[in-house]
Every structure is written in C-alpha cells, then in structure tokens.
Amino acid sequence: MKNKSLIYSTFALLLLIIALVFKFLPKQETKYIQNEGNTQGTTYSVIYLQPQGIDLQNKIDKRLHEFDLSLSTYIPASIISRINQNDTTVRTDTDFEDMYNEAKLVSEKSHGAFDITVGPLVKAWGFGFGNSNHSKIPNVKEILPYIGYQKIRIKNHKLIKDDPRIMVDANALAQGQSSDIIAKLLETNNCKNYMVEIGGEIVCKGVNPSGKNWQIGVDKPIDDSTCTKTELQTVLSITNCGLTTSGNYRKYYYLNGKKYAHEIDPHSGYPVVRDLLSATVVAPTCIEADAYATAFMILGVDSSLHVCKRLPNVDCYLIYKGKDGRNQIVYTDGFKKYLTK
Numbered sequence: 001m002k003n004k005s006l007i008y009s010t011f012a013l014l015l016l017i018i019a020l021v022f023k024f025l026p027k028q029e030t031k032y033i034q035n036e037g038n039t040q041g042t043t044y045s046v047i048y049l050q051p052q053g054i055d056l057q058n059k060i061d062k063r064l065h066e067f068d069l070s071l072s073t074y075i076p077a078s079i080i081s082r083i084n085q086n087d088t089t090v091r092t093d094t095d096f097e098d099m100y101n102e103a104k105l106v107s108e109k110s111h112g113a114f115d116i117t118v119g120p121l122v123k124a125w126g127f128g129f130g131n132s133n134h135s136k137i138p139n140v141k142e143i144l145p146y147i148g149y150q151k152i153r154i155k156n157h158k159l160i161k162d163d164p165r166i167m168v169d170a171n172a173l174a175q176g177q178s179s180d181i182i183a184k185l186l187e188t189n190n191c192k193n194y195m196v197e198i199g200g201e202i203v204c205k206g207v208n209p210s211g212k213n214w215q216i217g218v219d220k221p222i223d224d225s226t227c228t229k230t231e232l233q234t235v236l237s238i239t240n241c242g243l244t245t246s247g248n249y250r251k252y253y254y255l256n257g258k259k260y261a262h263e264i265d266p267h268s269g270y271p272v273v274r275d276l277l278s279a280t281v282v283a284p285t286c287i288e289a290d291a292y293a294t295a296f297m298i299l300g301v302d303s304s305l306h307v308c309k310r311l312p313n314v315d316c317y318l319i320y321k322g323k324d325g326r327n328q329i330v331y332t333d334g335f336k337k338y339l340t341k
Contacts, residue, residue, distance in 0.1 A: 119167030176290025242286030247278035
C-alpha cells in the first residue's frame with residue numbers, strides 16, 4: 001500500500017510540475033490570417049482568426065470555384081448559364097436554390113423592384129452577360145413581356161420558365177451570397193472572429209485584430225466609371241451582420257449626353273433616374289443586404305425607407321441629391337448604432 005501511495009504522490013507531484021511549467025511558459029498568440037484573391041470578375045479579402053493558425057485559402061478558393069459553377073453568368077457551363085441557354089438537362093443545386101428563394105422573397109417585399117429575370121434588360125442595355133454595346137437605346141417594349149419573377153419557379157430541382165426567352169441574372173445578390181458562404185466555411189473551421197469581403201459585399205463576426213468591432217468605410221457617391229476615385233462618406237462600426245452598398249456612380253455610361261446606370265427598373269425596363277445616389281444596407285445576412293441595396297436603388301428614398309422599416313433587423317443609410325443639388329443623408333433609426341463618432 002505504501003508503494004502505491006508513493007506512486008500516486010509522485011504522479012500528482014509530476015502533474016503539478018507540468019501544470020506550473022505550462023502556466024509560466026510565454027503564451028503563443030494566434031495571429032489573424034488574411035487571404036486575398038480573384039473571383040466572380042472581382043477580388044476578395046478574408047481576414048480571420050483560426051485558433052490553430054491554419055491557413056484556409058485553399059478551402060476558400062475551392063468553395064468559391066464551386067459557387068461559380070452554379071451562379072456565374074461568365075462561365076458557359078455553369079448552372080445559371082445553362083438555364084439561360086434553355087438546357088433541359090440541367091438541375092439546380094443548393095447554391096442556386098438558396099439564391100432563388102432569397103430573390104423571390106425580396107421581390108415580394110420590394111413589390112417587384114428586385115427581380116432576377118431582369119437579365120435580358122441588363123444585356124440589352126450593355127451591362128453584364130459579356131455585352132458592352134452602348135451605341136443605341138434598346139427596344140424595351142419587345143423585352144418587357146418576358147420580364148417578371150412570377151414567370152419562373154423551381155420544381156424537382158429544375159427551373160421552369162413561362163417563356164424560353166426569360167434569362168436569370170443573379171449578379172445583384174450572388175456576391176453577397178458568396179460572402180455568406182465563405183463566412184459559413186470559416187465557422188465550420190472554428191473561426192469566431194472574421195471579416196469576409198467579396199466585391200465590396202461584407203460579412204463580419206466577432207472582433208477585428210484590435211479587439212474592436214470591424215470598421216467599414218462607406219464611399220461618397222462620386223461618378224467614376226474607372227473605380228479609381230474614392231473618398232469616404234463615413235465609417236461604420238459593425239459585427240455579426242452583412243453589409244452592402246449599391247450605387248449608380250460606378251457602372252454607367254453616357255449616350256447622347258444622358259447618363260445610363262446599371263440599375264434597371266424591371267417595371268419600366270429603363271435604368272433608374274432618381275435622386276438616390278447610393279444605398280447602404282445592414283442585414284443579418286449579406287445576400288439579404290445585397291438584394292435590398294439593389295431594390296432600394298430602384299425604389300428611391302421614400303419607398304426604400306417605407307420598405308426597410310418593415311423588415312426585421314434590416315437598416316439602411318441613403319445618400320441622395322437634395323433640391324439644392326447638394327448631397328443629403330437619411331437613415332433608419334436602427335442604423336444609428338453603426339455610426340462612429
């Protein structure tokens with residue numbers, strides 16, 4: 001018995017010594033990792049704290065490639081491209097169906113201002129789908145009969161169209177969705193503090209490397225089709241949400257002295273001409289923020305505020321041109337908490 005007691009005492013002492021050694025060893029701080037790259041015709045930046053210091057860039061790139069194979073209109077063999085080509089053998093996957101369900105919901109809530117069947121109009125006006133013809137005004141009346149989110153539906157993993165000329169364009173929410181998807185990938189890899197930015201669509205969680213909320217700048221809406229001029233309007237302090245800004249000051253062109261921006265009104269078939277210059281939206285998910293930012297650019301200031309106030313946990317910050325020609329700002333009450341002093 002004495003030998004056993006001696007063994008147990010020695011073992012307990014050894015454990016105590018090991019514990020003390022580990023206690024007084026210098027702590028190894030895990031550093032934030034930043035990955036950057038190209039996707040969807042734009043760039044991405046992902047900053048995250050992985051507890052074991054594991055670099056996830058290969059997994060990020062792989063997941064973004066999978067997403068492109070579903071929703072990129074620039075890849076002829078993608079699911080969305082094959083649907084637009086009326087390939088009857090193509091089946092929708094989870095990424096496509098998640099996009100479709102969110103798009104349908106936002107279309108209903110925005111009274112049709114958001115509409116993924118706007119694709120033929122986008123193409124006709126020279127935005128996206130590889131078309132950059134800005135030499136003439138398209139015949140909108142010929143296109144409008146096959147525009148309308150009510151004219152498509154998914155059944156048994158197939159997109160059913162009322163008219164084969166209908167084309168689906170997910171560009172108004174796909175980048176937001178891809179940011180959400182990468183955020184989910186980070187969480188499945190034990191990351192609790194991160195910021196994902198894809199083409200300006202942002203998802204944040206936890207804290208930044210300084211231990212504070214993530215600080216995100218909102219650009220002033222300055223006309224610049226080259227995307228080289230930037231000036232900050234304000235800086236937001238956010239976490240645990242998605243953030244997107246949409247505006248008419250990046251993608252546009254002039255024809256016969258008139259400006260035509262890429263935000264197309266599905267009802268009229270024409271690029272919107274409103275005083276609203278940009279819409280910044282904060283929402284629980286980035287796909288939601290992305291879609292509503294687009295919808296608000298179509299709706300204008302008053303209607304956007306009306307819609308936004310009825311959406312749970314969604315807030316907006318709108319910059320518009322006042323009657324005096326100067327830029328004005330209005331935002332929902334819930335947006336105040338994101339504004340820095």
